[in-house]
Amino acid sequence: MSDTKTTGSCQCGAVTYEITGDPMFAAHCCCNSCKKASGADHITAAFYMDDQIELKGEVASFSMTADSGATSTRHFCPTCGSRLYSTNSSRAGVKGIQVGTMDNPTNIEPRAVVYSKDRNAWDSFNDALPQFEKMPPPPPAK
Numbered sequence: 157m158s159d160t161k162t163t164g165s166c167q168c169g170a171v172t173y174e175i176t177g178d179p180m181f182a183a184h185c186c187c188n189s190c191k192k193a194s195g196a197d198h199i200t201a202a203f204y205m206d207d208q209i210e211l212k213g214e215v216a217s218f219s220m221t222a223d224s225g226a227t228s229t230r231h232f233c234p235t236c237g238s239r240l241y242s243t244n245s246s247r248a249g250v251k252g253i254q255v256g257t258m259d260n261p262t263n264i265e266p267r268a269v270v271y272s273k274d275r276n277a278w279d280s281f282n283d284a285l286p287q288f289e290k291m292p293p294p295p296p297a298k
C-alpha cells in the first residue's frame with residue numbers, strides 16, 4: 157500500500173478529509189440514484205477502508221434501499237450539499253468517496269462503468285473500460 161495522501165472537502169469547506177494510500181477500486185456509476193443525488197450524468201467513486209480516511213466535520217446522510225436489497229447511504233455536507241461519500245450495509249467498513257470532492261485525485265484509475273443500463277446515450281467513457289448493466293460482483297482483493 158502506498159502512503160500517498162489525498163485530500164478533499166465539500167464545496168464550503170466545513171467538511172474535509174485526508175486519505176492515506178490507494179483506493180481498492182474506482183468506478184464510474186451511471187445509476188439513476190447517483191444522477192439524482194449529484195445532479196450530474198454520472199459520478200466517479202473511489203473505494204477505501206474506513207481506516208484509510210480521516211474525516212473532519214459533520215455530515216448529514218440519506219439512506220435508501222439499493223437494488224441488492226442492502227441499504228445505501230449517501231453522506232453530504234449539511235451546509236453546501238456536496239455529496240462526499242457513500243456507504244453500503246453489505247460492505248461494512250468501506251466508504252466510496254466522490255472523486256469530484258478530491259483536491260488531488262492523481263492515483264485514481266476508474267476500472268469499470270457500472271449501472272450502464274441507466275447511462276445516457278450521450279454520456280461517453282473510455283471504450284477500454286468494461287461496462288456492467290448493474291453492480292458487478294466485488295473485485296478480487298489486492
Ligand SMILES: [Zn+2]
Nearest residue numbers: 166168233236
Ligand atoms: Zn460544505
Ligand SMILES: [Zn+2]
Nearest residue numbers: 185186187190
Ligand atoms: Zn450509482
